[in-house]
Amino acid sequence: MIMSKRTPEEIIQSVERYQRGETSQGAEAKRLGVSQQTFQDWIRKHETFGIDGFEHTGHRNYPRELKKSAVNAYLSGEGSQAAICKKYGISSRTQLQNWIKMYNGHKELRPSRGRGSDIYMTKGRTTTYEERIEIVSYCIEHGNDYTATIEKYGVSYQQIYSWVRKYNEKGAEGLVDKRGKRKAESEMTEVEKLRAENRMLEARNRRLETENAVLKKLKELERRWR
Structure with missing residues (x-):
């Protein structure tokens, strides 16, 4: 994504005009002299990082x-490159494409180094079962948005990823910490388990409602600019 010919302010204003429904992607891309794909990357970056995403210059x-x-x-078909970038807080599709090439070339994916946002380096913390239920519910409701979940709850990426995976495999019971002194958690009643599962289902339903609302809005915008 080349941003050198346009100031962050110009890009932000253009993206926000599109988000308000005042213009189309094609019109703004043409006005700024960039490809529509580049403009789409800017939209996603704005949605993921806000205005800070355009002020950052390092890696x-x-x-x-x-x-x-x-x-x-x-690779498992969970979404397009743009969707995966938004979900995991990746700054550009080029970055994801490079990782895919490395993976397909059987090269090791090493941790990135350099300046910039280090939200994914947030350290883990001790949590209760109720907190884990709330955190996973929030993550699921927001389309597995790890960036937003880390910012809101101050837990590590590794913790969230592990909890979501355990929930997907075992349900709410997978979030029970059965180590050592965590005896109270391992003795959950069936009612408590059902309440936890119900909370997760409500989160999934809210996520689906949000996705449907977004799709409806996109279709309206597409019809408007045809």
Whole structure:
């Protein structure tokens, strides 16, 4: 994504005009002298990082686990490159494409080094079962948005990824910490388990409602600019 010919302010204003429904992607891309794909990347960056995404000039830090998760998600058909970038807080499709090439070339995906956002380096913390239920519910409701979840709850990427994976494999019971002194958690009643599962289902339903609303809005915009 080349940004040298346009100031961050110009790009942000253009993206926000599109988001308000005042113009189309094609019109703004043409006005700025960039490809529509580049403009789409800017839209996604704005949605993921806000205005800070355009002020950052250095390289972002990405842990090895995030790289593997993003590549595996794309290769398993969980979404387009743009969708995967948004989901995992990756700054550009070019970055994801490079990781995919490395993966296909059987090269090791190493943690990124350099300046920039280090949100994925957030350290883990001790949590209760109720907190894990809330955190996973939030993550699921927001389309597995790890960036937003880390910012909101101050836990590590590794923790969130592990909890979501355990929930997908075992349900709410997978979030029970059965180590050592965590006896109370391992003795959950059936009612408590059902309540936890119900909370997760509500989160999934809200996510689907949001996705349907977004799709409806996109269709309206497409009809408007045909």
